[in-house]
Amino acid sequence: MNRLRATLVFTCLIFTVAACDYKLAPLSQKEKQVVTELTANLKARCAGRYLIDMPEDASEYGYAKIQGVDVTAEAMTEEAYRQEIAQREATLKATKSIDAYPFLYVAGAARGENSYYFVHRGTVHDDPSRRNIEGYKWNQGYRFLLKFEAYDYMHPDQTDDPIVRKMDIKNNFPDKVDLVLGLLERLRGRPKEEIPTEPGLCFAGGFLPGKATDEQYVRGGYSLANHPDVFFTVSVDTASQGNMTLLQHADNPVTLDALKAMDANVIRKGAVELSGMRAEEWLFESLRPGDGRGDTFALSVNDSTSGPSSPYLSLGMKTGGQLEIQGKYVKFDRGTLSTGEAVALWDVVSRTVRIRSGAL
Template identity: 35%
Template sequence: MTEQEKATVHALTTELETRCMGRYLIDLPKDIRTFGDSFIEGVTFEAIPASKAEFLQNISAREANLNSLVNLAGGYRVLYEHGVVPAIADSYYFVSLESPKGQSSDMPRIVEAYRWDRGYQIKLQSEATDMVNSVYVRENKGTPYGIHGELINDVPEKKRLVFGLLGRVEGRDEATIPTVPGVCFLGGFLHGSAGEKEDLSGQYYLRDKQDVNFVLETTSFIHEKTTLLQRGDSINDALKERNGHTVRKGVVDLPGMQAEEWLMAGTTYLYIPGHHFVLEANSKTGSALTPLVELDLDNGDILPDDWQGDPPRKASLTEKEVVALWDAVSRTLRPRPNGF
């Protein structure tokens, strides 16, 4: 490496901070922007920083918004239920029409529940169906193109699921690393033993180099038929399409798991030379206790949704820099102690 490359790598890797995603830990550069998606037992988890006053204002605004919406397709109600979640402090829930303005049937519903805890507004949401109390079903049952068979109403079941999860969730800043079993997601933590329906991801963009980002995903219900290295033919075909080449590939021993990596260079989706590095563990054994884990690093590629201005004309890091960053970060990936 040149002296400039050494300085860049030193600045990126000397102050790594531990982050928790799912039931795993990883050490990442200090100055990053974080995004995330979390689905547990079919429920979407979201959390944003908010004071208690802001939380109450947001709940009032949400209720007013749902009450103001008019279903133009069938004249159906939009808000069906709302109120405090029983036995959970600083909580509220709504049951509403799934697509309020244009929904052509009143069967699809959304159950959403909110909780304020430790400076975070936490939202859980699940889809539901109510055919029993549906005006559409009542008006169309028995017609040639209407509803036939058993009528389903899983709203009560979905409410129990969402409320149960809401009672186990708490707010969490990124610097807080839990010491008890549970799942980390952006802005929160769900207490509990490992389950078979956990799908979480975190995206981490370097603030001053936003074409450089890590993605860490853990999924407890995917079982691949092949490992990363066994998918070499399809990977090599993709590299040919992008005028790319393999920088490095092989087996990687990590704490508590054996992984495989494939480091690639080629033309990115921004149409510039860049890199895509992949590490994969538990490919064939995905389960609650050994979830499929994938870590990606892109250089000169995917930009955050709120990117402003023209795309970069070249990748922020050289090949030597991005490999050094990858080696510093990827080797810190490990299961969180007592996480499962």
């Protein structure tokens, strides 16, 4: 028996179900109608520097982490934004340290219109070297909030501390506050329908113009209006992801043990060609949180070659399980889509992944 055949036989024996023989039944007319309705009106959505076509009514959420700075955007009126700034400033100014040093170090206008920032210690118990930077900006209907934790061991002077002596940089605050203020100046609001035509990074509610660089990470998701248990997730990252690909992970003994515990049925896995890019995908049906059953699908691009010019992308889709909806946990014994419907939807959406023209 050759090595490939032996490996396949071994893999099949690990599962308690006949995962390698799992076959999807042809879609019924009703299932075909469900898929047709879900895919009838797809719209391009921008994630990182990629585009993905999603059902038009899918809601979007997510955030970015750019050079270590956490960035979120929230739809908000300008009046609500100004009220939030005023309330935040009042709260920070009312907070008193438990020592002789200030709690709030800076409160004032940042760079550009409708921007503001604060620098404070975080909590009253934090060391006076702590510099929590909060940057705010309102632009085109969205409020941006940027957060970064810096330090300054020179004000007050703590350079005699043995640990501080060993530090090459004893005050990174000037560089980091400059980074946050620079990002604030460049960020602009972006509704989900807007697809930029210039180089830059998309995330939910926002856009950062500029060429691709290191340390740019975006995490986002899309939930379907009439199927609360069905959602897509996407991650885009310019950092190295290591040498293990999605398919290597799928065949890892630890993963196989986990699949066995989940009573999993592997539907499909293998290489996929996408608009000039090579991708890998892995689809399985299994027990989900809450003991119901559902589907877990994954696709990845540039697993082992990620960088600014070839950012890593991970697209996922899940159905079923136990979810928190409007503050209450709801258990789905099975997904609101059949596995056949879920695979058909996945096959349409996942094949639209492509680099946005001019994005890099």
